[in-house]
Amino acid sequence: MKKFLTTLMAGMLTVGAAVSLGACDKNTIYVDTNAFFAPFEYYVGDEIKGVDVDIMNKVGEKLGKKVKFENTDFDVIIDNVASGKKYDCGAAGITITEERADKVDFSNPYYTSVQYVIYKEGNTSFEAKTATDGTPCVYWSDLMNLKIGVQRDTTGHLYADGEIDGGELDGTTGSCIPYDTAQLAVDAIGANHIDVVVVDELPAQYICNANDKYVCKALYYDADTATEEEYAICVTKGNTELLNAINEVLAELGEEGINALVSQHLGLN
16 A cells, blocks of 8 residues: 555646536636635635635635635545536646546646654554654554544545555454544544544644644655655646646656745744
8 A cells, every 4th residue: 555646747647538618717727625625725814824724825816816616525526527517627636546537637746745653642552663764653554453534635644545445454443534624624533432533744744733631643665655645626628728827836846845835834933
């Protein structure tokens, strides 16, 4: 299971031949998201903010169009965008996978993340480990026989299911329990319904920074192998104008620009 996410290199993603139906209003880019994945998207009052919102607003400026974000469940975003009936693209810290790439076209990757484990402060059951690069971490083997909470249909969900069924946790009494959001999963730790939560790095850090009852560490297979993935923005197959504009904005921002947006929305600057 270590290699179940296929790496798709930037610039090598094939654009499909289908023509996007798109939304009726051609002067607006309709973006499907799940606004419970800070710092990439989150609510401030009734308004959706975040890294992906800033990126897509720059795309809108480039194309001379308005941008409208709408919140849906994460597990329907890919199919919503693939249909092309209402949404032109999806931006929600979406990891590139082969299965998803069969349905939609992905932009070039713009952020590399790793999975993190969230658990209660003071939990001494995890042996202190350090990866070769010096990162404090938890190994998958440390999660044997535990109840693992995840956000439904995210990469953490895919990883946990995969490791329980034929992977590092195969044959143990552990279980994977999905929740609608990462925060609901963390709340379940507090209620003693589960032991840990597996979720992407930045949402994990965001949750733990806001609540000192919890801590988080990177999730590794061994000292040299992190659970790594790449985020991209997905578009309806055939919408080359939008895809090209997204890639241009990502190139203009570069790694430094993306990291600056991440820091801004984490409240670090």
